[in-house]
Amino acid sequence: MLFDIRYALRLLLKSPGFTFVTVLIMSCGLALTLYMFSVINTIMFAPLPYPDGENMVLVNPTVNSVSLSDSGLNFMDYSEIKTRTTQLEDVGYFYAERADISDGSKAVSYMAIRNTPQMFSYAGVQPFQGRVLNQEDIQTGAQPVAVISYAMWQNYFARDAQVIGRDIRINGVPTRIVGIMPENFAFPFFHDLWLPSQLEPSRYLVRKGAPEVSVYARLKPGVTFEDANRDLNRVMQAVALEHPESNKGLSAQVLTFQENFMGEETRPIFIVMLFAVSFVLLLACCNVGNLLLARTTERSKEIAIRVALGSPAGRLVLQMMLESLFICCLSGILAVLLAAWGLEVTNQILPGFVPNKTPFWWQLSLDNVLVFNALALVIITALLTSALPAWKIMHGNFNDVLRDGTRGAQSRGAGRVSRILVIFEVGLSCSILCISALFAVLVYQATRADYGVDTHNYLTAQIHLNPNDYPDDSRRILFYRRLNDSVAAITGVDSAALTTSAVGQFTLPRQVDVDSSSNNTNERWSYPIVNDVQVMPGSLSAMGITPTAGREFSHADTQDSQQVVVVSQSFAEQFWPAERDVIGKRLRFRDTDDQRWYTVVGVVPSVIHGRPFSAFRHRATVYRSLEQQPSSSLMLVLRAQQPDTVGPALINGVRQVDSNLSVNQIQTLDERLARNTAGLHFIANLFMLFGLVAMILAATGIYAVMCNLINQRTQEIGLRMAMGATESNLLRMLMIQGGKQLLTGLVIGLPLAFFVAPKLTRILGDANTPFVLLFWMVALMITLVVALAVWLPSRQATNMSPADAIRYE
Incomplete structure (x- = not known):
């Protein structure tokens, strides 16, 4: 040899x-x-780095066999699945919300996860210091507490050894830090802050008005994905027979965390x-x-x-x-x-x-x-x-x-x-x-890709309004106007827009019905889906989306006046293909509590909201006025000849209106769109x-x-x-x-x-x-x-x- x-x-x-x-x-x-x-x-394929990670899954809704991996399940459907499933165990939920954090010296914004205490035992990870959430933390009247990540402890709190038991303000509410998670723990995806769930099951006895939650579970030993999907389909079909007006055509499926994050189309x-x-x-x-x-x-x-x-x-x-x-x-x-x-x-x-x-x-x-x-x-x-x-x-x-x-x-x-x-x-x-x-x-x-408008020379930034500081619509609308005036006055800014979604940014889908529709069913999932975007008066033109017919919103369109919308050209062609003039037509949103009719006052060119290669790139869009439909999550879009230089002035402009607000993800629109691809x-x-x-x-x-x-x-x-x-x-x-x-x-x-x-x-x-x-x-x-x-x-x-x-x- x-x-x-x-x-x-x-x-x-x-x-x-x-x-x-x-x-x-x-x-x-x-x-x-x-x-x-x-x-x-x-x-895409490796199990999560937790005990029994290969069986950890998310439960996502499907509508007529089409996956809605970006959407959550109705809280009532979650309760039914948790009670009736035979192939899943450790079923729980979480939901995300923006959290503005202040310790008295500096304010930042994080995406927080509100969850039940069982989520930490589901991941099987013990805290680095302190404790995790427990059952008492989610009871009514309990002291607000928070668990933070190791990265947040390092970056925001500078590795303060006395951080456990320290009080900070989260969305204006005094909150006590009770635990620090170990390094690299960011469950479920990339999160740094965990808060107790504020959903009380006794408050949600009917599906209408119940919130959407992300549902996690674990496959029982020996159960395959096909077995779990058959079981979920059985459960959801039984629920649909009991509640056809809200659940007909609605089912659920299990996906790995990787598939949910990347999207099934990438597999x-x-x-x-x-x-x-x-x-x-x-x-x-x-x-x-x-x-x-x-x-x-x-x-x-x-x-x-x-x-x-x-x-x-x-x-x-x-x-x-x-x-x-x-x-x-x-x-x-x-x-x-x-x-x-x-x-x-x-x-x-x-x-x-x-x-x-x-x-x-x-x-x-x-x-x-x-x-x-x-x-x-x-x-x-x-x-x-x-x-x-x-x-x-x-x-x-x-x-x-x-x-x-x-x-x-x-x-x-x-x-x-x-x-x-x-x-x-x-x-x-x-x-x-x-x-x-x-x-x-x-x-x-x-x-x-042609997004429908010119995307050059724009600076974008996100802000989130604290519900405790802005508890009603009147305060929010007053803030919108002051903020719009403040940033528009920045030197070098040609125009300013305030919206819930900039061009190329994902929007929440809504189901609509038009006044000429012959669809009179009460079934929730039988109506087409569109993008729902709210903008301030004048913001459409400021973003280059100039009306081709009718007008855009004005300050005269208030909550007490007639409810109006501006629709995209693709919306008009889809819902009124034989009409040359759609001004005065009406529509309403079928998947919200607000069942009022909105009157079309303008038509604008179609733009892409989301990635240019996503399945929803051709989805029609409906615009509503922020002064009629206020929102807490906003996007500032400023047009300037040199947008890269406007960032510091933008932060100062926002702080002049509210010094407690944090400004996040400041980047040009071209940079934001580049991340799409x-x-x-x-x-x-x-x-x-x-x-x-x-x-x-x-x-x-x-x-x-x-x-x-x-x-x-x-x-x-x-x-x-x-x-x-x-x-x-x-x-x-x-x-x-x-x-x-x-x-x-x-x-x-x-x-x-x-x-x-x-x-x-x-x-x-x-x-x-x-x-x-x-x-x-x-x-x-x-x-x-x-x-x-x-x-x-x-x-x-x-x-x-x-x-x-x-x-x-």
């Missing part, structure tokens, strides 16, 4: 060029595979990425296997002599496997280092890919699982790459080699295997390059990396294989030239033979790309992306690369004199 190891190492050291190329090829394939496996597994993208990186690894294995096969063919005479001297075939196969194992082990070490470096870099750039904060489980690292996967991949690739040389040794006709006295002559079977590998490489690289190019086009379209950019860049590596692997592999094949046919080429074949005839013959392999490879690779492309365009585009022409352009590029890889060694061989070619060894 030691002799075989030394022999294999000596062979590799004698051919440093061959060793360098094979190690480089395999390192690229392994590094990409390890990196992508870690990224995709961590973001196919990650699966495609896994297939793509697997193709890259297969491509690397094909290359190295083909090179080792060619190396074995070159050593045919040596192997034949050793066989003739009595060397067992198993010993020869073992030596070849050791050579392959050394190549793969060295590649594995380099791949682990490259993957670890890539994961470290990715951790630094990941926060730029999400609108708020990254979830707590997005911690990419070189863990034991990754090292074990690397070891497994090394063994698998070593077996794959040594399979062809081993087959050559076991099935080679070495008697003919000794009798003919030639070196490197390739048998018909070995030549066929090499051609098949070339075909396979062409097919794999074609499919990867096609999908990479399609991703690049879709990202280009998304980043340059940042994750897509990341995925597209990875695919482009896949495509580049695939193209390099395919080009070098095909060139190396063709060069080796043609070198082995040099004597044949010399003989043909001696018998009168011209250089052009020989070039044409070799190019045609290479062209057949190219064509077969394209026939394999293009259908794979055409199968995946429609699904991607439906998820990320408008299903009208002309990918057919794009794929043919990719095929043309591959054709040129393969033609060059065949022509270069062919040209070199045909330039030899017949005498030199016949004597070539």
